[in-house]
Ligand SMILES: Cc1cc2nc3c(=O)[nH]c(=O)nc-3n(C[C@H](O)[C@H](O)[C@H](O)COP(=O)(O)O)c2cc1C
Ligand SMILES: *[C@@H]1O[C@H](CO)[C@@H](O)[C@H](O)[C@H]1NC(C)=O
Ligand SMILES: *[C@@H]1O[C@H](CO)[C@@H](O)[C@H](O)[C@H]1NC(C)=O
């Protein structure tokens with residue numbers, strides 16, 4: 190009986206397979222049908238984060254959009270990052286007083302206060318979306334009181350980005366490092382001098398990403414060398430700065446455990462938005478693995494995650510496992526096409542969605558969310 194049911198559901202899943210939709214159809218094309226080609230829809234008519242993708246695609250030169258949109262290889266990881274959230278369905282509880290949910294959005298990241306448990310992931314080349322480069326990302330993050338992590342390979346320099354910061358605005362600096370200590374000390378000193386409160390060291394790109402879509406337009410990875418990155422190297426790096434060094438791109442429970450051993454203050458689960466190695470799991474799947482095999486990790490260090498987050502419910506699912514804060518890359522790069530106002534609007538939309546999705550799931554307090562609000566049995570028919 191069991192087998193029969195299983196094969197039935199597998200078959201049913203195969204028959205019901207949905208085509209991949211970069212943005213699910215919520216009526217964007219019909220609504221903006223009369224908008225002249227290439228024109229940006231009015232910002233106040235964008236209703237969700239996927240709309241920023243559609244808006245950027247119709248507005249930006251193909252080469253520019255492709256740099257942001259690109260994924261590695263056949264882009265399974267890119268698609269999976271977006272679709273994985275649908276495999277894990279919610280178990281909303283009812284009869285719960287959720288009326289104070291909005292007041293529970295603020296959180297701390299490495300001890301710094303922010304208004305919401307999400308942040309702007311480091312993404313290179315803001316200049317592909319806006320002639321002001323990363324200005325809109327810095328200012329938008331300040332206006333929305335969330336964390337921004339500028340990329341080392343941003344269009345603006347570390348110092349230029351710092352000039353747009355509001356007084357006491359907290360940012361962390363993303364870096365790519367190799368064995369050249371002189372260069373490492375230089376970039377650490379620049380980050381410290383510019384007021385960064387942490388270093389985010391990307392460890393998921395030891396080699397160049399295999400990027401077919403980007404290669405067509407000559408907009409491949411901004412970091413293409415083979416790089417020696419080891420735990421010994423991490424220990425050594427800690428002697429070169431007083432700033433906490435977060436590891437970005439952890440993708441297994443084993444590496445998360447290693448990070449605890451090496452007293453890493455925070456790890457950041459990420460497959461680089463599916464841009465480095467196609468086939469790498471989404472951060473949600475990695476967080477589930479940690480939850481199943483070593484759940485203590487979520488209290489031994491801070492865990493962040495990014496990849497494919499587009500809706501409030503996606504954030505809720507990651508937080509349910511114990512993730513402290515969730516990053517978004519592409520949605521903010523697309524929002525930055527509109528500059529500061531666009532980034533601010535994307536932040537407001539996501540804050541609102543997190544609050545209402547959490548409330549409808551019966552969560553009274555986001556800080557007390559637990560894994561039981563999600564059915565962790567993957568439903569493959571749904572993605
Ligand atoms: C255009 C672009 C450039 C990126 N550049 C970097 C980078 O320089 N350093 C880095 O650590 N991650 C980089 N990333 C990865 C992001 O930090 C993040 O992990 C990813 O975008 C999350 O997936 P999402 O775009 O689906 O939110 C980049 C991502 C994009 C889309
Ligand atoms: C952070 O928030 C806490 C609680 O609201 C507050 O006590 C603390 O002073 C805040 N810290 C900073 C640096 O603003
Ligand atoms: C596209 O990217 C180039 C840099 O490669 C930049 O000069 C240009 O301004 C970008 N276009 C738009 C519309 O942002």
Ligand SMILES: *[C@@H]1O[C@H](CO)[C@@H](O)[C@H](O)[C@H]1NC(C)=O
Pocket residue numbers: 369370371372375
């Ligand atoms: C190391 O970095 C410094 C500073 O950026 C640079 O001047 C030097 O050429 C680099 N050394 C090597 C061997 O690449």
